[in-house]
Amino acid sequence: MRPHVVIVGAGFGGLTAARKLAGAPVNISLIDRNNYHLFQPLLYQVATAGLEPEQIAKPVRAILRRQANLTFRMTEVTAVDFEAHQLQTADGPLAYDYLVLSVGAETDFLGLADLAEHSLQLKGLSDGVAIRNQVLACFERAAVETEDKDRRRLLTFVIVGAGPTGVEMAGALAELIHLVLVKDYPELDGQIVRIVLVEAQSQLLPGFDESSAESARRTLEAKGVEVMTGVSLVAYRQGLAELGDGGKLAAETLIWGAGVRAEGLARGLSVEHGRQGRVVVEPTLQLPGQPQVYVIGDAAYLEADGQPLPMMAPVAVQMAERTAANIRLAVAGRQPQAFVYRDPGRLATIGRNAAVAEIAGIRFRGFLAWLVWLVVHLVQLIGFRNRLLVLINWAWDYFFYDRAVRLITEDPLRRE
Amino acid sequence: MRPHVVIVGAGFGGLTAARKLAGAPVNISLIDRNNYHLFQPLLYQVATAGLEPEQIAKPVRAILRRQANLTFRMTEVTAVDFEAHQLQTADGPLAYDYLVLSVGAETDFLGLADLAEHSLQLKGLSDGVAIRNQVLACFERAAVETEDKDRRRLLTFVIVGAGPTGVEMAGALAELIHLVLVKDYPELDGQIVRIVLVEAQSQLLPGFDESSAESARRTLEAKGVEVMTGVSLVAYRQGLAELGDGGKLAAETLIWGAGVRAEGLARGLSVEHGRQGRVVVEPTLQLPGQPQVYVIGDAAYLEADGQPLPMMAPVAVQMAERTAANIRLAVAGRQPQAFVYRDPGRLATIGRNAAVAEIAGIRFRGFLAWLVWLVVHLVQLIGFRNRLLVLINWAWDYFFYDRAVRLITEDPLRRE
Numbered sequence: 001m002r003p004h005v006v007i008v009g010a011g012f013g014g015l016t017a018a019r020k021l022a023g024a025p026v027n028i029s030l031i032d033r034n035n036y037h038l039f040q041p042l043l044y045q046v047a048t049a050g051l052e053p054e055q056i057a058k059p060v061r062a063i064l065r066r067q068a069n070l071t072f073r074m075t076e077v078t079a080v081d082f083e084a085h086q087l088q089t090a091d092g093p094l095a096y097d098y099l100v101l102s103v104g105a106e107t108d109f110l111g112l113a114d115l116a117e118h119s120l121q122l123k124g125l126s127d128g129v130a131i132r133n134q135v136l137a138c139f140e141r142a143a144v145e146t147e148d149k150d151r152r153r154l155l156t157f158v159i160v161g162a163g164p165t166g167v168e169m170a171g172a173l174a175e176l177i178h179l180v181l182v183k184d185y186p187e188l189d190g191q192i193v194r195i196v197l198v199e200a201q202s203q204l205l206p207g208f209d210e211s212s213a214e215s216a217r218r219t220l221e222a223k224g225v226e227v228m229t230g231v232s233l234v235a236y237r238q239g240l241a242e243l244g245d246g247g248k249l250a251a252e253t254l255i256w257g258a259g260v261r262a263e264g265l266a267r268g269l270s271v272e273h274g275r276q277g278r279v280v281v282e283p284t285l286q287l288p289g290q291p292q293v294y295v296i297g298d299a300a301y302l303e304a305d306g307q308p309l310p311m312m313a314p315v316a317v318q319m320a321e322r323t324a325a326n327i328r329l330a331v332a333g334r335q336p337q338a339f340v341y342r343d344p345g346r347l348a349t350i351g352r353n354a355a356v357a358e359i360a361g362i363r364f365r366g367f368l369a370w371l372v373w374l375v376v377h378l379v380q381l382i383g384f385r386n387r388l389l390v391l392i393n394w395a396w397d398y399f400f401y402d403r404a405v406r407l408i409t410e411d412p413l414r415r416e
Numbered sequence: 417m418r419p420h421v422v423i424v425g426a427g428f429g430g431l432t433a434a435r436k437l438a439g440a441p442v443n444i445s446l447i448d449r450n451n452y453h454l455f456q457p458l459l460y461q462v463a464t465a466g467l468e469p470e471q472i473a474k475p476v477r478a479i480l481r482r483q484a485n486l487t488f489r490m491t492e493v494t495a496v497d498f499e500a501h502q503l504q505t506a507d508g509p510l511a512y513d514y515l516v517l518s519v520g521a522e523t524d525f526l527g528l529a530d531l532a533e534h535s536l537q538l539k540g541l542s543d544g545v546a547i548r549n550q551v552l553a554c555f556e557r558a559a560v561e562t563e564d565k566d567r568r569r570l571l572t573f574v575i576v577g578a579g580p581t582g583v584e585m586a587g588a589l590a591e592l593i594h595l596v597l598v599k600d601y602p603e604l605d606g607q608i609v610r611i612v613l614v615e616a617q618s619q620l621l622p623g624f625d626e627s628s629a630e631s632a633r634r635t636l637e638a639k640g641v642e643v644m645t646g647v648s649l650v651a652y653r654q655g656l657a658e659l660g661d662g663g664k665l666a667a668e669t670l671i672w673g674a675g676v677r678a679e680g681l682a683r684g685l686s687v688e689h690g691r692q693g694r695v696v697v698e699p700t701l702q703l704p705g706q707p708q709v710y711v712i713g714d715a716a717y718l719e720a721d722g723q724p725l726p727m728m729a730p731v732a733v734q735m736a737e738r739t740a741a742n743i744r745l746a747v748a749g750r751q752p753q754a755f756v757y758r759d760p761g762r763l764a765t766i767g768r769n770a771a772v773a774e775i776a777g778i779r780f781r782g783f784l785a786w787l788v789w790l791v792v793h794l795v796q797l798i799g800f801r802n803r804l805l806v807l808i809n810w811a812w813d814y815f816f817y818d819r820a821v822r823l824i825t826e827d828p829l830r831r832e
Binding site: 383 | 450451452468469470471473474475477478481487489490491506507541542552556559560599600601603799801802804805808809812818820821822823824825826827830
């Protein structure tokens with residue numbers, strides 16, 4: 001009887017682990033609550049009407065169809081019984097010989113009242129569509145609004161958190177509005193639109209070099225984004241954002257990207273946790289005292305050079321490779337090895353022809369960085385068909401200054 | 417002051433009327449509850465995971481951006497006051513000099529208890545996505561179901577109504593399941609899947625020639641669809657469909673396409689109605705006694721050769737052309753002219769290389785009819801980008817026997 005490896009989560013970590021165990025003498029069960037793998041780095045382009053949601057997601061069964069030692073299950077894991085070597089799922093219990101928890105991260109609203117209910121986030125596919133619907137519905141409503149005050153509130157968009165996602169979101173939103181929507185809504189004055197990017201830390205893109213951050217700030221400001229650093233959000237209710245410096249912003253839309261923590265299943269485990277609810281793991285990525293259990297990706301807490309490894313796709317992918325190798329070693333009766341992280345660098349795009357890159361100690365920006373960003377993301381996207389459709393959409397939008405996917409599939413301003 | 421033409425509905429009729437009035441000495445307000453025009457003839461391909469929903473819809477503002485005499489409003493029309501020449505909308509009243517009601521049709525559940533709640537329909541974009549989610553979720557659930565009886569119920573799909581939509585839906589569903597999903601779910605026995613097409617009339621494709629209908633039936637049966645004609649649905653509740661001939665079908669999924677009626681606004685007007693709640697109009701398409709009001713498309717009742725004109729896109733488009741011409745005549749102080757329908761023929765596809773066509777008195781089928789169907793639909797789809805993406809998807813699916821869009825974006829079987 002081959003050992004049973006259960007992998008929870010079909011994100012970058014879980015999917016890589018499953019693929020790297022192809023041909024290994026094990027039976028794999030891959031579990032996810034969705035039936036697809038989501039390419040999260042491009043989710044902000046779904047939110048800004050540049051890509052169809054289906055183009056950045058691919059069914060797990062389609063990806064792994066040829067892998068004979070794997071079964072996929074779409075279900076929710078509700079608990080882990082380490083003693084019994086068994087998971088609880090919405091479809092009953094599932095026993096494991098080896099367990100890989102690659103459950104990812106979720107938005108952390110940092111305990112701010114009302115924020116979870118009234119703000120938008122950018123984690124899952126439906127979040128991207130929800131932001132698209134919200135932005136477009138605000139423009140439709142503003143077009144019929146007679147009160148100047150209300151029209152300005154409808155056309156003020158606040159993005160909190162200026163990591164790569166917040167910066168990319170702000171840049172793409174500015175281009176959607178100033179290159180496309182102003183032509184769609186000749187009855188609206190484009191001058192009253194406000195896009196405000198709020199960051200509690202003193203620089204944009206924390207983790208990047210200061211010169212990259214300054215470059216990103218200048219590019220964003222040239223696109224009409226107001227950048228506020230060293231300012232935190234204190235509250236957001238009834239369309240009013242209150243800031244730490246006493247400022248207030250009347251905004252119908254607030255996109256929250258300032259807090260993230262390990263996903264609920266990982267935070268709920270009775271084990272040692274590091275910052276952001278991440279599960280502390282051994283250098284081999286095993287759970288202390290549970291050599292059959294590996295925790296990887298955003299849900300895992302491991303330090304390198306005294307710093308926690310960042311919650312980024314490359315970390316999850318590399319951890320998954322190490323974990324697959326370690327399970328192969330363990331099955332063969334050998335000792336697992338320690339994980340060594342190779343930093344691939346940092347990339348963030350701010351829009352047309354504009355990006356910042358820090359790769360192999362070299363910093364560059366502008367058109368070249370943008371081209372690198374484009375190629376890296378296109379190559380990493382899974383599936384030739386998705387790559388082709390995304391490339392066509394990008395080329396279309398680039399040459400025609402368009403964003404074709406500007407449909408309101410559900411009107412958030414007329415919710416019953 | 418130019419006359420104000422208000423067009424309600426941005427389907428085939430409303431959109432055509434708006435375009436044909438470009439350059440006319442009028443101001444146009446086009447109103448729709450959605451911000452996009454939907455190409456309904458391809459909706460069944462969204463339902464069967466062949467196309468992304470965004471590819472068969474295009475924002476109205478994008479379509480009509482260059483038309484200077486037009487304003488678009490996304491809102492709901494709640495009532496028409498013919499005396500005051502005014503509409504009530506969710507955003508307040510709107511006065512008109514000329515009114516074009518092109519509000520289309522909605523599903524009619526024919527008073528069957530529970531049907532509206534438990535069955536799926538195929539009218540709007542979200543309906544297409546809902547069917548896709550349902551079919552895929554049934555397969556996911558069947559893969560973990562241990563009871564044979566329940567697994568069979570999950571994998572039985574009943575389609576009621578064998579007009580072009582029902583036939584196209586059945587053929588596409590059979591191909592999705594037998595060409596694609598059987599490979600996705602090696603743990604399931606493809607033999608237990610049932611697709612049942614139920615039609616109350618004695619032949620498939622009412623309105624087509626009997627030989628076309630027989631050809632469609634043979635093609636469907638070869639694809640594994642069970643075709644039942646002369647049988648009506650009596651009830652559907654708790655996963656059990658009861659038929660008029662006493663038969664019962666345990667089916668988790670029932671797609672209802674057997675009833676259609678004019679949209680609520682049209683049915684609610686205090687005017688004379690024909691069959692299916694359609695508004696009786698003069699030969700000029702004017703509302704009797706209200707020469708400023710035109711009713712066109714599915715919502716209008718007009719007979720030709722003693723038969724009511726069918727609820728089909730070509731009728732709506734031709735009526736819209738006549739209406740735009742009549743409004744131009746009326747504005748110039750001249751008399752409106754009667755509508756004359758030119759029947760463009762009938763087309764229905766049943767799947768790969770298979771269709772039936774009746775054009776200009778000639779009946780043909782098979783590969784040639786399928787090619788005609790393909791070209792006609794591609795040409796009628798609005799927007800070069802949508803055409804390109806749809807063509808790529810079709811080519812991909814045709815050559816690779818794939819349906820790439822098989823994502824479950826919301827699991828209907830785990831609704832809370």
